Amino acid sequence: MFTSCFIDVSVLLLHIKFICTATQSDRGYMQRWEVVQRTLNGSQFYTYSICNVEEREQDNWLRTTFIQRHPLASRVFVELKFIVRDCNSFDGASLICKETFNLYTSESDADVGTTFRKSQFKKVATIAPDEITGKNEMHINTETRVVDGLSRKGFYLAFQDIGACIALLSVRVFYKTCPGTVQNLATFPETVAGAENQPLTEVSGVCVDNAASEELPRIYCTEEGKWAVQVGQCQCKPGYEEVKDTCQECRPGSFKAEASSDACEPCPANTDTLEHGAVLCACKDGFFRAPTDPSTGPCSGPPSAPRDLSAVPQPSVGRLILSWTPPEDTGGRNDITYSVECQRCDGVVCHPCGERVRYEPASMKLTEARVSVSELEAHLNYTFIVEAHSGVSHFSHHKNPLIFSTLSLDPPQITTMRLVGRTSTSLALSWDVSPRPRPQLNIRYKLTYHKKDDNLDKTTYTVLTLDKNSAQIKDLAPGTAYLFRVQALGSDDNSEGSRMEEHFETLTEGTEQNPCTSFTSFMQIVGWVVGGPLKGNLKRNSHTRQGPEDTYFSTPEQLKPLKTYVDPHTYEDPNVAVLKFATEIHPSHITKQKVIGAGEFGEVYRGILKAPGRKEVAVAIKTLKPGYTEKQRQDFLSEASIMGQFSHQNIIRLEGVVTKFKHAMIVTEYMENGALDRYLRDHDGEISSFQLVGMLRGIAAGMKYLSDMSYVHRDLAARNILVNNNMECKVSDFGLSRVLEDDPEGTYTTSGGKIPIRWTAPEAIAYRKFTSASDVWSFGIVMWEVMAFGERPYWDMSNHEVMKAINEAFRLPAPMDCPSAVYQLMLQCWLQDRAKRPRFGDIVSLLDKLLRSPESLKTIADFDPRVSIRLPSTSGSDGSPFRSVSEWLESIKMSQYSENFTCAGIVTMEQVLQMKTEDIKNIGVRLPGHLKRIAYSILGLKDQTSTLSVFAV
Template sequence: MLLPAMAIVRVRAHTVCRAGFFRSVLQTPACSKCPPHSFTRVQGSVACTCEEGYYRRDSDPPNMACTRPPSAPRNAISNVNETSVFLEWAVPEETGGRKDVSYNILCRKISVDSRHYEECDSTVRFLPQRNSLRNNSVMVADLLAHTNYTFEVEAVNGVSELINPGRQFVSLNVTTNQAAPSPVSVVRKGNSGKNSISVLWQEPDRPNGIILEYEIKYFEKDQETSYTIIKCKETELLADGLKPSSVYIFQIRARTSAGYGGFSRRFEFKTSPYFCSTPTVAASSDRSQVPIVAVAITVGVILLALVTGLLLSGRRCGYSKAKQEPDEEKIHFHNGHIMYPGVRTYIDPHTYEDPNQAVHEFAKEIDVSCITIERVIGAGEFGEVCSGPLRLPGKKEFPVAIKTLKAGYTERQRRDFLGEASIMGQFDHPNIIHLEGVVTKTKPVMIITEYMENGSLDTFLKKNDGQFTVIQLVGMLRGMASGMRYLSDIGYVHRDLAARNILVNSNLVCKVSDFGLSRVLEDDAEAAYTTRGGKIPIRWTAPEAIAFRKFTSASDVWSYGIAMWEVMSYGERPYWEMSNQDVIKAVEESYRLPGPMDCPVVLYHLMMACWQKDRNSRPKFEEIVCLLDKLIRNPSSLKALVNSSHRVSNLVEPGSLREASGYQSIEEWLNGIKMGRYVELFMDSGYTSVEVVSHMTVDDLRRVGVNLAGHQKKIINSIQEMRVSLVNNTIPI
């Protein structure tokens, strides 16, 4: 006899679930199979038990699989930027079966004696946050300079807190660099008179090293274009020669060996009015002027006599160092400004009557017995470049690079060779190659510098094509810009900034090098364009420097933009195989290099800003460093990449590519570059004309099936050569 339908449902509702199944009170009456990594061995279960090593949160629904904690993050890298560190990592290989994976950062500082760790204090900032990070990167800021840190990036998920098997993390050890001090924040007014104001201030909150000096900038309010800068080592200053009853703006910044920090905010102080001085004080002041006037007249007469003597003796006006006593106060004039003792300002060695005096003042003499040449690592204009250990008394042995002056040199060659040491010895910055000293008393004559394990940046990038993250490349650009900011601040114009003149150490720190005043810029004759004033590296040089030999920090900024392009294209040659004359013509007609493949748009915009024809419109190195810092702190701004089609439009007039390239078909083109094996693949993938191919990227080639790196590079180079052949038809950008 058949039972009614309602009775069937009632029977099913009271069916007992067998082993391996469960029925939750919150679910439908039907039995459900135990979710993954859970089980039940008894009948009538209302929930399944998790397997060993798997867990379920109280808030997880009973039909959700049991999960476990994630494994440690993978492929963690760090990028040090002075006292900030950017950490980046890949997701764990095993997420534990959950989607709620997040990351915690543990920061510990290694003590001075290297015996124990200390937790980072509360002043260290984590951007965007320290714990429960959902993205795979973090910026750690406001660390101490010259300090060793260890960071642990821990991966956690919803069940990590239920067990204690040991944290799943990856560890990174980093050492922060030298860094400029933080801005001066406390400035107050001392005594003031009708013509003077006394200003006092406190050391920056984060000096990041020993404060070498302060720079005080002041000007009358609303007269910002006419200002005075004074440098001193104390934390107070008496500014005199001011107008009575007038408001003056003061800004102060500090300098360490890493360079200047930012200026303080503006502080307004007012001089006293005329009527504040009593007649007695005024009379005293007038009487005090008498001896000052007398001294001034005496000094003037002496100076006039000295100048007359020099003119009569036929000597050229100049500044001779040779006759100074060691302890004599030294005052230098630079660009019309008096530079006081202790102020780091570049001094051209050519201003010395005796060039050897400049070498001995700026470079330390090293005994040749302290140096061992082990191997040749390159060749320069003057001789070989070698490497080997340097053993200085009382110091641990360390590797150095050794430039040697080849035998049979002339006195001019010796002077030019050592001239680079006279220049380099004046620099002290973590992104400028460091001079250890010179050997001049024995032969061969040598220049000893720090050793950079990875050599020149252009060669290093070519060897590691495509191997770095965008953040790592931006870190390299930031190092270059920081070094150039320092050189600009002290009044040095490089004139030959290029990737070949940037050296890279084992930590990927980039340092500006090659400060020789007389050098062969490259081996091939096309590399340098000879003018009446000497040789110029055309591909890297600003138009005004080529046309009028107007070299300034602004022309160095143009060169920096070209070096940026080299970095983002992994060492490609700027303007490819165009001749120097074609480059000059193209640049004059407003042509600019196209954005490299996979280059972030924001970086290409910076390059274009560096290539402004009006040098006053180009950014300053200080602004470039600030922009790159912002990009490093906000990696998402680097995600938008240059559209490859834009690069073609900068070079090619639409429809003209087939005629200019000389190829009428894909088959003819591929056979011409000995890549005929790929004709069928290109045609099947829809690349049926030279115009369509001209838009291809490396990713497009991979999709077509060109998977060999060497073949990819050869095809891409051929596409670029097609575009370059159209320079005379260039569309100004």
Template sequence: MVASGGELGWLTWPDEQGWEIAQQALNGSLLYNYFICNVGAGEQDNWLRTTFIQRHPTATRVFVEMRFVVRDCNSFGADSLTCKETFNLHTSEADADIGTSFRKGQFRKVATIAPDEISGVGDMQINTETRVVDNLSRKGFYLAFQDIGACVAIYSVRVYYKTCPATVKSLAAFPETVAGGENQALREVAGACVENAVSEDQPRIYCTVDGEWVVPVGQCQCRPGYEPKNDSCQECKPGFFKTSVSNEACEHCPKNTEPSSSGALSCPCLQGFYRAPNDPLTAACSAQMAVGKLQLSWSPPADTGGRTDITYNVVCDRCEGSVCQPCGEKVRYDPSNTDLKEISVIISELEPHLNYTFTVEARNGVSHLCIAKRSVALSNTKNLVNNKLVPEYRITDFTVKCSLQEKDEEKNKVTTYTVLVLEKNSVQIIDLSPSTVYLFKVQALSPEGNPGSYSMEQEFSTPAEEMFRFAQKSPPPIKSFIFLFSYSRKNSHTRQGPEDAYFSSPEQLKPLKTYVDPHTYEDPNTAVLKFASEIHPTHVSKQKVIGVGEFGEVYRGILKAPGRKEAAVAIKTLKPGYTEKQRQDFLSEASIMGQFCHQNIIRLEGVVTKFKHVMIVTEYMENGALDKYLRDHDGEMSSFQLVGMLRGIAAGMKYLSDMSYVHRDLAARNILVNSKLECKVSDFGLSRVLEDDPEGTYTTSGGKIPIRWTAPEAIAYRKFTSASDVWSFGIVMWEVMAFGERPYWDMSNHEVMKAINEAFRLPAPMDCPSAVYQLMLQCWLQDRSKRPRFQDIVSLLDKLLKSPDSLKAIADFDPRVSIRLPSTSGSDGSPFRSVSEWLESIKMSQYSENFSMAGIVSMEQVLQMKSEDIRNIGVRLPGHLKRIAYSILGLKDQTSTLSVFAV
């Protein structure tokens, strides 16, 4: 078969029974489209390639917007057994148009395209999808659409790239810039200050891949006489001035100055008025004053103590050098210096060449009882002094009085039984009796031990059974106090877990219930009704296909339930034509999820079961599966952040374990991540209940087992416990610290089982903290009884997070083992034939063009490269840089040169 060109210049392969061009009436217009519909002809492999698309020299990332229609496979009846409802997008780069030459091997897959809306008979639902083609480096590229057995018509394809528009930021002008790609997520751009603005350093800013400006560096400032307005520097108006380089607004000319002209740097004094040599140009001009006389004024205190009988005393000290003494009777005050009711006083008979300090003391009718001195210092440097009085409380200790209010037939009797003296502002009181009223009040003590007045008495009643916490703030002037009261029944064995502090609702503080296996119900529909809320389908709207599950598509959507705030949700659907058993199996996961309530377990919103289209609705996790998220952000997160994510997963698994529940399929692909980077355990399709016995197991007679994540006893005997979940958690830890690397790399399942039985364990990932790797090894102990429990894991991870320095010690790393690469050859044992083959083997093919453009075209040249050489050819991400560097080290097989590749 050969390829042929269509009327629009696009190329089809194979030539026969493949894509065809047609016209379709749509909204009164005739539109061209390419279509194919071989749904009943078995497996299909039909290609449609565009013409050569020239690339902008600096555009490494383009967006492909497709408008298309996909026919519903159910509309074909019995002919739809091999029907698909998706197609694939591919791309191939070239430096010149290669005409009708076509080879599938030239193309790399970009994405699988799934429709949001599927068309039935007689209707046509136009879908619009956009995908990113990244890491482009050659002069142009082709796009190709691969049909694998769908009924699809493509109406338009729009290819574009994003730019950061020309802009002015912080008075610096930046030109329009093409947005970068995956290898240059932030493109640095230099700018220039606008007219009449200056900067010490050249201003810079970064253009993101989404065409947005971020992180401006360096700030331009307006010259003297100019102020910032509307992204420019404009002259100060007449009557205004500015003395320095800054982005402050121009100021009014101060008092006793002449009006300024436009763009003035200062305002000169009026005749007869002066500035002292040390006065700033912003100061008002002054006339000479009568020697030895001044006026002091002040503001009333902000807190008057709830009284109106406020009076003031003025105290004067005069200083010669460092020696100060009271002013004495020489200084005159008008009207007086004591019991002043006004907030100003005239002071005269001051001597020249002396420094005077005046202190104003505010008092009220109860000041003689107060243990705190309230004062403010005023100096004679200005004629008018305006200050607020700020109280200076000196409280060092507190007493807390606790009283018991007992019921009496005639009256309530209050018995004081404890008084606590504290050096801190909180106390925990334990061993309280249930169903009892307690009274608390707090008193402040001065450093000399002088007591203040007690706060208002606070009444608190203990409940009959439950543990509780109570917070109460005391009134001013005492600082806020938090009292933590706890009550537990004697001889009780209930214990708080280390993550109790993360719970917020009273329900979560109650003891965990035991999980109930929905498969034990005679009618599985009863379990669904018991554990899941029914949602009316009109309250759910589907927006976009985000995945394909075992039973049907998964959508992002919106839940608009009555009385609740609109929320984003994920919607799992059951494909039409299902059997009753498929329906029950599909809904069993909802029966499981509906029993869980924890911040690290995916939350079930409800189900739709009473209508034709069966759905499971859960909370929407914006960042999707953890393994893919980590691969997309390789090297961009710190060990502290990664351990924090692991802590969340462990807390969720502890919750499940406490409910006597085993997951059986714990893996990074089954952990979902939201926009806050919170991790939540999901996918309960393989999960089963444990027996009441703590050592109980669930034994399966068959079925698929995820070998790479499963404990050896579970593989050998099909027995699953919480201890086997701990083994799986250790593998998840390795995935997280390796940024989504596949456990055991390209080893087969048989090789994995053989290696584990021979005591092989995954080596430490790059830059993995030693404490974290040691915990992995504990999770992988052969004897399951010696593995840590999830409560132990949560506790250890909490300690690591509270002491970040404990993450600085890095586990030993051997690149020849840890990256799992052939040291000198390809997968077939022969030496690598090309640089691109080597890069493909370490999953770094996106840098092939970087090596080629740098003239690195042979493996001999690769072996001579150092870390700096790798940076210079454009490898910037730390994770990618290390992977390539360590791979070269493995090729050299010289561990002594490890320091050469320190990055």
């Protein structure tokens, strides 16, 4: 775009007052420029002319008046239209005649009037015509010259004639600008083009109304007055779309959720909006979005009930196969799962089947329309309720119950027979039965035995009919093997189930067993419960590990690690340790997807690792935040140097590290269910004791591996155990010092730093003596956390109160529904003398035996609700009575049932005190653990310990 100082060429004289002057030479006064009226094509116009070609040494000047300069226009253009006469058209004057003239300029901050000093002007250019005019023709020339570097308030132009015949028709002075414009929803003002030494001028813009940009929109104005590359694009805000350089509201029935250049979208299925400028579309009545659904996606409805529920009984093995047809209406979702609830009915009363009933593959989150139910009892009616679930099913429930009765009179089957005690003249036996009979059915057993080595023709058989699944046989011969056969009888004593045969031997006289150490006796007792005496002898031995550690029970073979842990801090250069124990990963092979946590060093992401030649795997990515020191970087990577030395299915797996690039990273396997303590709290009461013991077995196996490598964890706690989608537990977090620095609430400062008091053995607290035995103490606390579904150890006691209680021999009480054998193992882990604590190898063996014999988990440890779950007896934490039902529920961490109580009309504590177990179930509390917690709390509020059986579940 051009901006001119002078526009009307024909009346140039009116706009620029020229001042004519001439120099004086020794030849006399020269002729001046003159204003001449001319006619061209019938039109008259004025010119400044001079034609003094016959005189030598001409020096005639024509100067403009003062021309004010735009403050930003440092470069102007001068366009000249002129006529030059051909020197050959003058007779005899061709030798001194000229056909060019000169353009000059002079800057000034003020108008000098008529004053003229030739020395103040500098030459811009010599002007020569493209075509010259002869006698009978006229040619008008146009030339443009640039005057650059202007900096003062104004300037003058001057024309010097040195002996030509010239007619100056017009002079136009102008500068160039880039016009005001709107581009990509940004408004840019008119801008003066830059000078030759500034070819691009950066111009900032402003987004139009209802538009925004992450960075300031900018554009460049070229020296030719044209717009160039734009940086930073404005986008219409949420609820607006671009329409002809403006942002207009989305129409009803459409929306736009984010700032973008996209148009508004129609509302997705089952949603709508009646407003202009909608950011999201709300779900229609009866349709919902799951918490994991995108807010911009469609809404869906809950699934209808499963159909055609059928059952195939297998009473001989106490099993039932349930199958059904998927819901006819899935609600528009593909995340359909199923849950199966079992109720045991005796007459007209039904009760939850409890944890003893086993489901394959599970009772919840089933993806197939089929489940196997085992450990059912004969002669009982069962009701099974199958529900279909989806991401929105919690808004509505659809049930399709089927009552199926197992009334078979087939006797139960004997599954195992074991020896539970012996002397030189007696043997004590017991056996397991499947399915387990109800006590009131009075199942009878036939036990037959004889000496194993007797001649079959002369064998004397002894036959006993028993009412229980155990017997003590006396008056036997010392040091003799006997063959025993046991069968379960039907109700008429004629039908018989399968039989089990085993042989056992009495002790030789004089070899009666003597009492052993406390833990050996405990292991033998548990062994009798779970499947016979333990093989081998548990002895004290003199084997010691590396480091200051006393001996304690195990066998020498258990103490031979495949390799020994190497402390990375012993390396002079920590980077060498990282390269030795960890694989370097190129960052291009890692894709970050979502932030899942944050630590002291930086954020933790869920992501994907796709290394060449390997399958794509999900990973967790720990990052090091910007601005780190070299020490922080070394501390960050030291955990990878530790993890890289371990290879075990119950230890978190290190995939590799990124150290050779700016942003350091540690890449590990991804554990879908996160930390164990949070996972247990989220599934309180939903996991059976058998499954919990299986999780503990995995943790113990991982710790045995670490112990065998002479590695002491020092911070074993449920928060540092990770759980994958198969409920497999893995030990993690091998950076004690930095983790504890983040958790002052759980630590106690001593002369050597901080330690987690609630999980740490007393000798480690007092003397900072960390060994595998102190890790065993911590494992006992983890066992308590697991069986208490993530309850905080020692509840709200302070650290000083915890240490005082431990030194006074206080130990955590058994959690609710904790198997006795599991709690006894906890107590062994908490022995004050660390030499008497079991080793991790012993713990793994014991847990394996418990898992091989689930019946051993049925005996429940004594439970005192006022101690074990810290329920307030009459009031809140401040001693005053509870003011509301919601306050009471919050105190026992059952706030999720507040709405259930309100909907049932139970709004006062007086009404709560009148509730029975059936009342609690009727308002929708189904999980056994939750049911017990609420029932025991009511019991505590009533302060009636003698009526504990009223609330037994």
